[in-house]
Amino acid sequence: MSLEKPSRDTALDVGVTEDGLDYDALADLLGGHVLDREEHLNAEGFVIRPDEVQEVLSTLKEEAGFDHCACVTAQEYDDRYESIYHLRKYNDPTQELSIVVPSPKDDPHNESAARVYDTADWHEREAYDLVGIDYDDHPDLRRILLPETWQGHPLSQDYNQDQPQIVSLREHANPLEDDKRSEDDPDTMFVNIGPHHPATHGVLHVETVLDGEQIADLEPDIGYLHRCEEQMCQQGTYRHQIMPYPDRWDYISAGILNEWAYARAAEDLADIEVPEYAQVIRTMAAEMCRIASHELALATFALDVFGDFTAVFQYGIRDREIVQNLLEDLTGQRLMFNYLRLGGVAWDLPEPREEYFEKIRDFLDDLPHKLEEIHDLVTGNEIFQMRCVDTGVLSPEQVKQYGATGPVARGSGVDYDIRRDDPYGYYDELDWNVVTEQGGDNFSRVLVRLREVEESARIIEQCVDLLEQWPEDDREIQANVPRTLRPDPDKEIYRSVEGAKGELGIYIRSDGTDKPARFKIRSPCFSNLQTLPEMSQGEYIPDMIASLGSLDIVLGEVDR
Amino acid sequence: MSSDQTPPAARDVSTQEARMGDGADDRFNSTLREAFGSTPFILTKFDKFMNWVRGSSMFMLQFGIACCSIEMIHTYAIKHDLDRFGSGVPRASPRQADVIIVPGTIVSKFAPRMKRVYDQMPEPKFVVSMGSCTISGGPFQEGYNVIKGAEEVIPVDIHVPGCPPRPEALIYGVAKLQERIAEGESSPVTVKPYELEQFGDLEQDELVDKLASEINEDDLVMRYNWNDSP
Numbered sequence: 001m002s003l004e005k006p007s008r009d010t011a012l013d014v015g016v017t018e019d020g021l022d023y024d025a026l027a028d029l030l031g032g033h034v035l036d037r038e039e040h041l042n043a044e045g046f047v048i049r050p051d052e053v054q055e056v057l058s059t060l061k062e063e064a065g066f067d068h069c070a071c072v073t074a075q076e077y078d079d080r081y082e083s084i085y086h087l088r089k090y091n092d093p094t095q096e097l098s099i100v101v102p103s104p105k106d107d108p109h110n111e112s113a114a115r116v117y118d119t120a121d122w123h124e125r126e127a128y129d130l131v132g133i134d135y136d137d138h139p140d141l142r143r144i145l146l147p148e149t150w151q152g153h154p155l156s157q158d159y160n161q162d163q164p165q166i167v168s169l170r171e172h173a174n175p176l177e178d179d180k181r182s183e184d185d186p187d188t189m190f191v192n193i194g195p196h197h198p199a200t201h202g203v204l205h206v207e208t209v210l211d212g213e214q215i216a217d218l219e220p221d222i223g224y225l226h227r228c229e230e231q232m233c234q235q236g237t238y239r240h241q242i243m244p245y246p247d248r249w250d251y252i253s254a255g256i257l258n259e260w261a262y263a264r265a266a267e268d269l270a271d272i273e274v275p276e277y278a279q280v281i282r283t284m285a286a287e288m289c290r291i292a293s294h295e296l297a298l299a300t301f302a303l304d305v306f307g308d309f310t311a312v313f314q315y316g317i318r319d320r321e322i323v324q325n326l327l328e329d330l331t332g333q334r335l336m337f338n339y340l341r342l343g344g345v346a347w348d349l350p351e352p353r354e355e356y357f358e359k360i361r362d363f364l365d366d367l368p369h370k371l372e373e374i375h376d377l378v379t380g381n382e383i384f385q386m387r388c389v390d391t392g393v394l395s396p397e398q399v400k401q402y403g404a405t406g407p408v409a410r411g412s413g414v415d416y417d418i419r420r421d422d423p424y425g426y427y428d429e430l431d432w433n434v435v436t437e438q439g440g441d442n443f444s445r446v447l448v449r450l451r452e453v454e455e456s457a458r459i460i461e462q463c464v465d466l467l468e469q470w471p472e473d474d475r476e477i478q479a480n481v482p483r484t485l486r487p488d489p490d491k492e493i494y495r496s497v498e499g500a501k502g503e504l505g506i507y508i509r510s511d512g513t514d515k516p517a518r519f520k521i522r523s524p525c526f527s528n529l530q531t532l533p534e535m536s537q538g539e540y541i542p543d544m545i546a547s548l549g550s551l552d553i554v555l556g557e558v559d560r
Numbered sequence: 561m562s563s564d565q566t567p568p569a570a571r572d573v574s575t576q577e578a579r580m581g582d583g584a585d586d587r588f589n590s591t592l593r594e595a596f597g598s599t600p601f602i603l604t605k606f607d608k609f610m611n612w613v614r615g616s617s618m619f620m621l622q623f624g625i626a627c628c629s630i631e632m633i634h635t636y637a638i639k640h641d642l643d644r645f646g647s648g649v650p651r652a653s654p655r656q657a658d659v660i661i662v663p664g665t666i667v668s669k670f671a672p673r674m675k676r677v678y679d680q681m682p683e684p685k686f687v688v689s690m691g692s693c694t695i696s697g698g699p700f701q702e703g704y705n706v707i708k709g710a711e712e713v714i715p716v717d718i719h720v721p722g723c724p725p726r727p728e729a730l731i732y733g734v735a736k737l738q739e740r741i742a743e744g745e746s747s748p749v750t751v752k753p754y755e756l757e758q759f760g761d762l763e764q765d766e767l768v769d770k771l772a773s774e775i776n777e778d779d780l781v782m783r784y785n786w787n788d789s790p
Contacts, residue, residue, distance in 0.1 A: 146668075146705065147668060149771055149774060151767065151770070154704040154705070159704070162786050163767075164786065164787075166759075166767060166771055166775070166783050167671070167783075168781045169676065169756060169779075169780040169781065195670065195673050196623060196654075198622050202625065202626070202629070203625055203626075223667075224667065224669050224673070225625065225664070226669070227700040227703055227705065227706050231704060244699065248699070251630055309650075313637070317633070317638050317639075318637075321638070321639050335630060336724065
């Protein structure tokens, strides 16, 4: 029962049939706009003219129900530039469609989609920054990850990595400086929060303009941890060299979840079947990572809201230490696991197995009590409730506009979880629930995380049961994978998994060599962070700090 | 509290006598006192004393960059508890801190800010670089945007290798730093670091000409010559 979807909206189901999307019907809907149709592994790609982007996308959004612009991938070919809009539906993410927009090599530009999907704003700025495509009619086309004085676009073909660069350190201007109704109007005050600030969870810079204690204008400034993850992955070979990097995207112990994102995309690309036993181990390890990640999210959130380094924070870390020990026993590493391999996992469970199962069970047995303690200490606390209930409210419509996923979406009542909706691993064989809360405020997001910890514990328990009874002669941890993996040229795939923060997607294009030609990471935090101005406009500044904490961003994944 | 002890007032002795007991109060017989012998005076050089004090009470800057900061949090927190070694109180402001742990990859946009934070710390100040990224750029060394090590920007006293280093390794690094400080060893000097300088002071070349319209003469800039990087 728990894995059933709520009934879908019938008005917006052009081309929806029992066995997948009927792309002909969608092509009919778009009529002459479709110049060509490409076959991507996850969905069909419709090629459209660069000056018809808004028209096509709004038709698909309004009439065919593609309300989720998951990702915008930009890339340069030998003869053209290309932007791909990966569309899917919040109701059913298996219904996917890629809109492919080619633009000319000498003057790459196409119409912006930011007027249709708010989330495209940042995605297109990133595409402009790294690849160098101009988006016409974009509200604010500036560099987003690299410094504004950077020369060249690093993921374009003619970029010279050795050229010197100059980066400036100067005062930021108050955007509302001259925005006064009269001479007597009070001044607004510009405040830099970050990039070195204890409440920004890393190196985020929030440019804030205050009117009194309320926020008049706010803009997150990112890129202080942009360490070229996509370039690194494009330089690595599929089989071994890419897998260590996903650990370092979302580094809050969510390593296995990230590795799985790459593993899933690459396995589907190269058509590798993973043994069931390995899938169970992956599922178990991934849920342990989710617990570790949510524990830290709670600990740092309490740190932001209470300023309390001594009690709540330490409770969270205490529980994390136990999970990290379990993961260390399994993978040999505390944080950067590098445990998944294409087609399986690196090694079997640690021996003696009984002892390891015992340890996990002990942890699971203690967990309800610990969560109760945390509910006592945190969510039941009146001060905490005053800070969090009805602050930072995000409506379901805003969630969809900005492509927010994960606990942020589920805290606003958007019932979207890739583990259930687009199942992978062993999730669809297990009994668990997708947690949603209707509030949409900071409190709901914290509650969702805490309740997800319980669900993760349920999943782990079932996995342990399965692993315990698994027949000894059937413990296959690795499929047969060629030593050097060379997927066929020009195959394209976008695949996602449910990371700790939401939909973590990977787009890979192969070119027949043993390295990907384009490797694009769709990070959930990048999209989630975009909702911060919506949540904080007009609120008090401490509420903005709480909202930022409840978004639970990790800068390694925002900036990549 | 044990209840079977007779309260001092019940016996006919003064408080001082009760406290002295049969001889000198053994609370004073600490290892420190044993080391000093019977003399109540300590003879030491002021410098040496100050170094010892400095090493024994360090305020860290609360400074998180990337993956390593997670392990750094664990080092401060329960189980590993860096405070046991007299250096576990993270300060949020650089003006109150003695030590900066650099926990993660430094990229071009962040380096000028890190330099500024370092400059804001009062002397004497010390730097522990945590993780491979702060040694050489680590796994991201080939990235177009990555500074090849913290030493390109600020001088570093102790390098803690690892990706990321375990909390135990960081504790060892901090302990080593304390040892060095207590022994009065001086800080290293970075050779040819990337400096913050005014745009107008840069040597004129193609790039500077190109950016002249975007950057003011007196704006601070950091110029990266990637070819000179190790």
